[in-house]
Amino acid sequence: MAHIPERPTVRELLEARAQDRTDRTYLRFEGETITYGELDRRVNRLANALAGIGIGPGDRVPLMLPNHPDHVTTFFALMKLGATQVPVNVNLRGLSLEYLLEHSDPKVVIADARYREDLMPALAKCSAEAVIWRGGGDGGAGRVLDFADLAASGADGPPPGDPQPDDVVAISYTSGTTGPPKGVMVTDKMYRCSGKAASLVADVRPGDVMFIWEPLYHIGGSQVMVLALEQDISLAMVERFSASRFWDQVREAGATQIHYLGGILQILLKQPKRPDDGDNPVRIAWGGGAPITVWQPFTDRFGPEIRENYGMTEASSVTTLNLGESPAGSNGKAAPYFEVRIGDDDGNPLGIGERGEIMVREKEPGLITKGYFRDEAATARTLKDGWLYTGDLAYFDENGNYFFIGRKKDSIRRRGENVSAWEVERHVNTHPDVEECAVIGVDTEIGEQDIKLFVKVQPDRAVDPLDLIRWCESGLAYFQMPRYIDFVDEFPKTATFRIQKEKLEKGVAESWDLNASGHTIERRRGA
Numbered sequence: 001m002a003h004i005p006e007r008p009t010v011r012e013l014l015e016a017r018a019q020d021r022t023d024r025t026y027l028r029f030e031g032e033t034i035t036y037g038e039l040d041r042r043v044n045r046l047a048n049a050l051a052g053i054g055i056g057p058g059d060r061v062p063l064m065l066p067n068h069p070d071h072v073t074t075f076f077a078l079m080k081l082g083a084t085q086v087p088v089n090v091n092l093r094g095l096s097l098e099y100l101l102e103h104s105d106p107k108v109v110i111a112d113a114r115y116r117e118d119l120m121p122a123l124a125k126c127s128a129e130a131v132i133w134r135g136g137g138d139g140g141a142g143r144v145l146d147f148a149d150l151a152a153s154g155a156d157g158p159p160p161g162d163p164q165p166d167d168v169v170a171i172s173y174t175s176g177t178t179g180p181p182k183g184v185m186v187t188d189k190m191y192r193c194s195g196k197a198a199s200l201v202a203d204v205r206p207g208d209v210m211f212i213w214e215p216l217y218h219i220g221g222s223q224v225m226v227l228a229l230e231q232d233i234s235l236a237m238v239e240r241f242s243a244s245r246f247w248d249q250v251r252e253a254g255a256t257q258i259h260y261l262g263g264i265l266q267i268l269l270k271q272p273k274r275p276d277d278g279d280n281p282v283r284i285a286w287g288g289g290a291p292i293t294v295w296q297p298f299t300d301r302f303g304p305e306i307r308e309n310y311g312m313t314e315a316s317s318v319t320t321l322n323l324g325e326s327p328a329g330s331n332g333k334a335a336p337y338f339e340v341r342i343g344d345d346d347g348n349p350l351g352i353g354e355r356g357e358i359m360v361r362e363k364e365p366g367l368i369t370k371g372y373f374r375d376e377a378a379t380a381r382t383l384k385d386g387w388l389y390t391g392d393l394a395y396f397d398e399n400g401n402y403f404f405i406g407r408k409k410d411s412i413r414r415r416g417e418n419v420s421a422w423e424v425e426r427h428v429n430t431h432p433d434v435e436e437c438a439v440i441g442v443d444t445e446i447g448e449q450d451i452k453l454f455v456k457v458q459p460d461r462a463v464d465p466l467d468l469i470r471w472c473e474s475g476l477a478y479f480q481m482p483r484y485i486d487f488v489d490e491f492p493k494t495a496t497f498r499i500q501k502e503k504l505e506k507g508v509a510e511s512w513d514l515n516a517s518g519h520t521i522e523r524r525r526g527a
Contacts, residue, residue: 004193004337004367006165011080013192013229014040015158025234028253029069039073041156047077049154053108053130053145057082057161060104060171063217064088064111064119067239070134070147071216072225074110079188082163086171086183087217091495093118099180100173101126103374110147113137165189166366171373172219172313183373186219189366190316194219195227197318197335201309202257202286206232211255211282213241215495219313220261220287241497243267247302251280258304260287262497263436265294269301270435270458278303288404289498291426292329308332310404314369315360315388320402330401331394337367342396347387355395357408360388393420410501412441413448417479424482427475428453431468433461436491438499442484442506452511453482454504456491463487465512466519478521484511 008016017026018040027034034042055061061078063085065071078085086104088097090112101109101122109128111119113135123131131137134147163169169188173181202210210228212235214221228235236253246268250258265285278301285298286307295306310331311318320340322332334340341359342350350356362368368388371379382389393405406422413419421439428437436456441449457463465485472481492503514521 004189004196004364006189009163009165009188010076010169010191010226010229011161011163013226014043014076014080017229021232026228027069027072027235027237029067029237030239032069034069034072039076042069042073042151043076043080044156044159045154046073046151047080047154047159047161048157049150050077050083050108051081051160052154053143053150055081055083055108057163057167059083059107060086062086062088062101062104062106062109062111064090064109064115065134065216066090066112066114067212067216067221067237070151072237073151075216075222075225077159079163079169080159081161082167082169084168084171086173087222089173089217089495090115090215094121096181098122098125101128103180104171104173104183108132110134111137163188165192168370170222174313182375182378184313185370185373186313187366187370190369191223191226192230193337193367194223194311194317195230197309197311197316197321197337198223198227198286199231200335201307201318201321201323201332202227202259203284203307203323204231204233204257208233208256208283209254209281210235211250211253211258212237213246214259214261215240218261218496219317220259220496223317224259243271246271247274247277247280250282254281256281257284257286258282260285260290262289262494264497265290265298265306266429266436267497269294269298273301277301280304288331291429293426293430295328309335310358310392310394310402312390312392314382314390315362316367319358319360322401326399326401327397329403330397331404332402333400334402337363339363340402341387342394342402343387343389347384347389350395352398353395355393355405358390358392358394358402358404360390361386412439412451414441414451414479417477419451419480424451424453424472424476424480427472428455428468430475431463431471433458433463434468435459436499438491438501438504439482440501440504440506442508450483450508451481452484452486452506452508454486454488454491456488466517469514469517469519469521473521481514481521483514484508485514486511 017036022037026036106128108130110132130143132145168185170186171183282304285304308322310320320331326332339361342356343359406420410421424439435458438454492500
């Protein structure tokens with residue numbers, strides 16, 4: 001069994017790399033190169049300055065920062081102090097932002113001045129003693145400090161603090177689809193586990209360059225910062241994802257690995273073809289959320305091998321691994337640090353091919369979250385009898401390969417059958433004129449639900465709703481057939497390009513209705 005040792009901690013890892021890789025590149029960003037030695041010096045200065053204003057072990061510090069070396073420095077500075085950082089999605093505003101800052105009960109907030117207008121109402125309602133503005137800014141909670149001045153004021157030596165493997169070093173708020181976001185408590189050891197597991201699925205080799213486009217406030221971005229301490233690689237970071245510039249940025253960086261989430265691969269495939277599409281150094285594209293329909297087209301056009309994994313923040317981010325030996329479309333087998341089970345509604349194990357909830361158990365202590373911050377009810381629902389109930393649905397084959405189906409709460413109960421929204425979406429997305437789609441359940445007067453389909457059509461294309469239904473008949477069962485169809489110009493999305501279904505219109509008064517069209521869906525005889 002693979003093992004995540006108690007030591008070194010992330011702090012100890014960084015300090016060791018500053019000694020044995022002093023002048024080697026850790027990060028490149030917009031023409032700036034930062035070595036391991038320089039990173040550690042910046043981290044020490046900032047950590048000492050933060051300690052000087054009273055930040056210490058366990059203090060909660062929300063970070064609302066863009067992708068930038070200052071964000072990387074702040075991440076490690078708080079890790080060295082044993083403080084608890086609270087990553088903040090920079091797209092949040094209004095009540096969502098107010099909730100996060102109130103619920104996390106912060107001591108200090110560190111934010112970029114570009115988000116000042118959205119932050120000020122939230123700062124007025126939270127308990128923070130001070131706000132540190134990056135890039136100039138004034139106003140906020142308590143003391144107001146300048147990030148650059150503060151970072152320059154710190155001493156060069158090692159800062160105070162002795163973080164332990166089991167210390168909670170981050171509270172990562174997950175998207176709330178049916179209720180308020182939940183703050184996942186992430187430990188030092190969980191970050192190191194995520195880095196090690198990511199190195200396996202990404203097939204990391206000495207000298208590799210990992211391309212980072214994901215926001216650092218997302219676990220997909222932050223785990224890679226630790227990965228570069230675990231393995232002999234460097235990072236190339238950009239401020240944000242750009243589909244039109246992606247491959248040029250990758251070539252310039254000499255990147256050998258790219259990470260994907262949500263619909264990133266589909267977005268890249270929909271870009272206009274270029275003669276140099278396959279002329280890039282990327283060996284592996286790894287991540288989660290790539291439907292089987294894009295695997296071969298992506299590799300044929302751009303070259304990289306696709307390596308899919310399944311994971312969630314609550315279980316150190318990476319739980320299953322497709323290392324190239326599992327079938328295309330599979331999330332692979334359980335990572336060496338975890339036991340994975342497919343269970344029924346009562347947690348009883350299911351067999352080969354049976355669909356149920358993904359359940360995860362750690363093979364050694366400290367790799368699964370301690371729970372949700374100040375949410376005992378959600379913790380009790382999720383952590384039961386040593387198992388993490390993920391809320392995700394999957395099945396496994398005779399070789400132990402797992403196949404993700406969708407969110408359990410994304411399952412629609414229709415005509416006595418459980419319908420996976422993901423399976424319907426996967427088929428609709430194969431239509432040549434469909435760019436993207438989403439499926440939700442809408443309540444009916446007689447109980448259960450009907451299926452509502454939202455479609456974004458390819459540019460300069462048109463789709464007739466009834467033609468789309470006929471397309472669905474070729475690959476879906478009668479009970480999977482959408483009743484309602486809405487066409488949209490754009491979908492509301494998270495920063496990692498996942499469609500925010502909770503924001504989709506649940507009303508059907510203006511929707512195209514299959515029942516009113518006169519078209520009849522045939523059931524197979526005997527069904």
